[in-house]
Amino acid sequence: MTAIERYAAPQSLDEALGILQQGEVTILAGGTDLMPQTKAGRVAFKPTLMNIGRVAGLKGVTLDGQHLRIGALTTISELLRDPLVAQHAPVLAEACDHFASDQIRNAGTLGGNINNASPAGDTLVPLIVLDTEVELASKPNGSVATRRMPLAEFFTGPGRTKRNANELLTAVRIPLPKPGHVARFYKFGTRPALDISTISIGIAGVMRDGTLTNTRVAFGAVAPTPVRAPRTEAALEGRRLDAGAIEAAADAARDEVNPIDDIRASAWYRKELIHNMTKRMLDHVAQA
Amino acid sequence: MSLKHDIEFTLNGVTKRLTVDVTMNALDMLRDVVGLTGTKYGCGEGECGACTVRVDGETRNSCLMFAVDLDGRDIVTIEGLAADPKADALRDAFVEHGAVQCGFCTPGMVMQAAHILDTNPDADANAIKRGLEGNLCRCTGYKKIVDAVESACCGGR
Numbered sequence: 337m338t339a340i341e342r343y344a345a346p347q348s349l350d351e352a353l354g355i356l357q358q359g360e361v362t363i364l365a366g367g368t369d370l371m372p373q374t375k376a377g378r379v380a381f382k383p384t385l386m387n388i389g390r391v392a393g394l395k396g397v398t399l400d401g402q403h404l405r406i407g408a409l410t411t412i413s414e415l416l417r418d419p420l421v422a423q424h425a426p427v428l429a430e431a432c433d434h435f436a437s438d439q440i441r442n443a444g445t446l447g448g449n450i451n452n453a454s455p456a457g458d459t460l461v462p463l464i465v466l467d468t469e470v471e472l473a474s475k476p477n478g479s480v481a482t483r484r485m486p487l488a489e490f491f492t493g494p495g496r497t498k499r500n501a502n503e504l505l506t507a508v509r510i511p512l513p514k515p516g517h518v519a520r521f522y523k524f525g526t527r528p529a530l531d532i533s534t535i536s537i538g539i540a541g542v543m544r545d546g547t548l549t550n551t552r553v554a555f556g557a558v559a560p561t562p563v564r565a566p567r568t569e570a571a572l573e574g575r576r577l578d579a580g581a582i583e584a585a586a587d588a589a590r591d592e593v594n595p596i597d598d599i600r601a602s603a604w605y606r607k608e609l610i611h612n613m614t615k616r617m618l619d620h621v622a623q624a
Numbered sequence: 625m626s627l628k629h630d631i632e633f634t635l636n637g638v639t640k641r642l643t644v645d646v647t648m649n650a651l652d653m654l655r656d657v658v659g660l661t662g663t664k665y666g667c668g669e670g671e672c673g674a675c676t677v678r679v680d681g682e683t684r685n686s687c688l689m690f691a692v693d694l695d696g697r698d699i700v701t702i703e704g705l706a707a708d709p710k711a712d713a714l715r716d717a718f719v720e721h722g723a724v725q726c727g728f729c730t731p732g733m734v735m736q737a738a739h740i741l742d743t744n745p746d747a748d749a750n751a752i753k754r755g756l757e758g759n760l761c762r763c764t765g766y767k768k769i770v771d772a773v774e775s776a777c778c779g780g781r
Binding site: 339340341342343345364366367368370371372374375381385387389390413436437438439440442443530 | 626627629646647649668669670671673676682683684685687688689690692693695696736739754755757758759
């Protein structure tokens with residue numbers, strides 16, 4: 337284990353990005369993953385430990401033109417009771433309601449859930465089907481630069497993302513829903529609280545005259561990262577959401593996921609869950 | 625030698641200044657540095673809630689919190705709640721309903737229950753169960769705990 341040589345608790349984004357530019361940094365936000373992971377030796381501290389909890393401007397939910405902007409330090413509890421999230425992204429609030437426990441929701445941040453990059457991260461699947469973009473800031477040449485990337489392309493493996501070492505995830509942006517927008521989230525676990533998903537499913541699209549367009553389907557805990565399901569989406573896109581289309585989509589979903597056996601479920605069981613729950617969710621969308 | 629950092633925070637209404645190891649968790653700090661042992665170590669992973677404390681008005685698992693992150697914050701532990709007359713009804717309800725067996729989960733349960741009643745004074749049994757879902761009890765089967773919190777909520781008015 338590397339010894340920590342420096343602890344910093346910057347108050348501004350500029351200061352935080354300057355510290356990231358200087359060398360290897362472990363970023364601390366809510367700490368709910370960092371503490372147990374480092375204690376268990378699964379994550380090693382870098383020479384600088386930077387607590388970003390006091391950086392101004394990284395918290396809260398605002399409307400930004402045609403987007404909902406959520407600061408990276410917004411806690412899961414804050415998302416759960418935020419009126420803008422309830423109005424424009426209720427499926428995200430629903431996922432937050434299935435997230436760990438009250439004590440953890442009070443500490444855990446949205447940015448932390450994203451950067452932790454767990455294949456089972458509870459907010460990731462709903463954020464992906466809402467076409468969320470992440471905003472990454474850095475200060476390579478003395479001035480702040482930002483770039484955006486679709487969240488669906490952000491993950492490269494368990495615990496790994498395309499965030500560069502000198503970047504900080506500052507916010508996510510979710511396009512405001514179009515008329516007729518529907519979104520659903522489902523998480524399967526053995527108890528409602530404090531459970532890591534066996535599988536999770538997000539489905540979104542625009543439903544008009546019984547037909548689904550702009551279809552988005554994503555799955556959690558069936559691959560090394562949360563994944564979009566292009567074949568399932570294609571089976572639904574522009575089609576009338578009748579029994580035949582729903583069955584075809586559920587079959588496509590089962591065929592395109594490639595989960596593993598682990599302590600929570602066998603691969604076979606996960607594939608059956610994906611099939612049956614995709615079908616049930618689409619039935620509900622069709623009946624709504 | 626691991627890196628240390630100076631912090632200052634309010635603990636049960638009193639200002640505290642301490643020097644802590646930057647990797648120390650808030651639970652170890654409370655128990656081993658400050659000497660307040662009411663807050664319990666159960667799992668160390670945020671699963672059991674025995675280490676629940678209140679930080680800036682919200683409950684947190686102290687085992688998951690970096691002690692350095694307490695700098696500038698307002699912390700209440702079970703010892704602070706015990707001295708708060710507003711919590712008398714809740715404590716009496718736990719006694720009256722026999723909501724304590726071995727007692728190990730009780731400080732965390734009471735901290736979280738007080739938070740539920742603070743944020744949702746009209747909480748029904750269902751809301752209380754949801755609020756307590758991060759607290760494990762291996763003795764009571766929960767019914768007496770939920771009954772106790774419900775009576776403190778509605779009977780205590």
